Amino acid sequence: MVKIVLNADVKKGKINKNIYGHFSEHLGRCIYEGLWVGEDSEIPNIKGFRTDVVEALKKMKIPVLRWPGGCFADEYHWVDGIGPKENRPCMVNTHWGGVVENNHFGTHEFLELCEMLEAEPYICGNVGSGTVHEMQQWVEYMTFDGKSPMADLRRANGKDEPWSVKYFGVGNENWGCGGNMTAEFYADQYKRYATYVRNFGENKIYKIAGGASVDDYHWTEVLMKEAGKQMDGLSIHYYTRISKDWSEQGSATEFNENHWFSVMQNALFTEELVARHSNIMDKYDSEKKVGMIVDEWGTWFAVEPGTNPGFLYQQNTMRDALVAGIHLNIFNNHCDRVQMANIAQMVNVLQAVILTEGKNMILTPTYHVFDMYKVHQDAELLSMDFESPEYTYNGEKVPQLSASSSVDSEGRIHVTLCNLNPSEDMNIDIDLRGITAKSSTGEIITSSTMNAKNTFEEANNVTIKKFEGVRLENNHISGIIPSKAVVMLEIV
Numbered sequence: 001m002v003k004i005v006l007n008a009d010v011k012k013g014k015i016n017k018n019i020y021g022h023f024s025e026h027l028g029r030c031i032y033e034g035l036w037v038g039e040d041s042e043i044p045n046i047k048g049f050r051t052d053v054v055e056a057l058k059k060m061k062i063p064v065l066r067w068p069g070g071c072f073a074d075e076y077h078w079v080d081g082i083g084p085k086e087n088r089p090c091m092v093n094t095h096w097g098g099v100v101e102n103n104h105f106g107t108h109e110f111l112e113l114c115e116m117l118e119a120e121p122y123i124c125g126n127v128g129s130g131t132v133h134e135m136q137q138w139v140e141y142m143t144f145d146g147k148s149p150m151a152d153l154r155r156a157n158g159k160d161e162p163w164s165v166k167y168f169g170v171g172n173e174n175w176g177c178g179g180n181m182t183a184e185f186y187a188d189q190y191k192r193y194a195t196y197v198r199n200f201g202e203n204k205i206y207k208i209a210g211g212a213s214v215d216d217y218h219w220t221e222v223l224m225k226e227a228g229k230q231m232d233g234l235s236i237h238y239y240t241r242i243s244k245d246w247s248e249q250g251s252a253t254e255f256n257e258n259h260w261f262s263v264m265q266n267a268l269f270t271e272e273l274v275a276r277h278s279n280i281m282d283k284y285d286s287e288k289k290v291g292m293i294v295d296e297w298g299t300w301f302a303v304e305p306g307t308n309p310g311f312l313y314q315q316n317t318m319r320d321a322l323v324a325g326i327h328l329n330i331f332n333n334h335c336d337r338v339q340m341a342n343i344a345q346m347v348n349v350l351q352a353v354i355l356t357e358g359k360n361m362i363l364t365p366t367y368h369v370f371d372m373y374k375v376h377q378d379a380e381l382l383s384m385d386f387e388s389p390e391y392t393y394n395g396e397k398v399p400q401l402s403a404s405s406s407v408d409s410e411g412r413i414h415v416t417l418c419n420l421n422p423s424e425d426m427n428i429d430i431d432l433r434g435i436t437a438k439s440s441t442g443e444i445i446t447s448s449t450m451n452a453k454n455t456f457e458e459a460n461n462v463t464i465k466k467f468e469g470v471r472l473e474n475n476h477i478s479g480i481i482p483s484k485a486v487v488m489l490e491i492v
């Protein structure tokens, strides 16, 4: 029996809704086919954007969307993506499959999509191969209200009023695809570029510096020391894989408990990463003014057989649902420092929430986790105490339970719980303190097999169901959380 104490009257800070953010790169079939089909497509669309995908994303309440990359961002020249589509030059997408990018989806299209989704745009600028001038002009083009060459160009392209763009990233993975820089060199470059990312009128930009790869704590140390005062956010990237060795990719759908276990272990490593990077940030920023922005996270497995290796198209199973649940619990629990997170990537790439095939669309198990966890957006984190039992495999151990809880503005309490063990149920008892609970309801995502997935033929194998495995009695919620399950309880 896992005894959990939930202190409903001990609030630990606001869970920024942007923790539930997404990422869409010009990579494979994420933008083209996944989001954008063009106005002349036979696939139902609103001004070129897929109606089915837009509707599904709105239901999930996507708060913020990062674009145009990723590695693509540091070779993207925004001027190529504005004006009449037939005049936009093509480029080669060298990172992702060497395909031709026709630039039909550019700044206007992205910002219109964000408006449709009611999501904040998070634009990533080009440091690796772009100039300071180019970055400065992009911000002016999007956000300047007065008379200037860039604002006039925007008007000539049909947009009179400036957009509001809050989040701007100054480069991506500048230790790698974004220019192969050292931390020291990038810190100087960051300051130089960021100086010209101007606030025009009411538009106040939250500037995000490109952050560390995984456990490169030196990178965080240098950036905080040298440029901490000039940034609002500092990113980190971490992908969950079957192994630390990039040559071992593993199938997204065909795996045994060995790979289930290593993926759980690697997902839980996020806790250590967030804690250690946070400690370094605390050293230079004890008031926690600089947000940790986990702007790429999620699973990375081998591509689906027969698909372009450069397109990173993978299926999504119950295992991915657990990975999502674990990460979101970790980010919630670190909401004092984590101010945004963006799962990679939204449609048809890596741990996608949506997959498309022609005119068909399916929602993945990961989608359902985001849909279920949306109750935490902008809610207050609550204090919870428990000692998790261990899930042991082959002599190695991880905690079996991952959890977080919050109270929303209407006073509803939500508890999200993941049982990581693929074959053992978990008996729980939640001692509710600081409230007198009147009722509780639940939802669950689970499956009979570890690798259950949704397909275009069977779209609802893994989905949200009503959960009645626990009951409320004497201010305690007790019962059984089934193996390999993600559960959400609502208590009023």
Ligand code: AHR
Pocket: 025, 069, 070, 071, 072, 172, 173, 296, 344, 345, 350
């Ligand atoms: O999400 C795929 C790629 O992973 C991104 O382009 C890059 O930033 C990261 O290495």
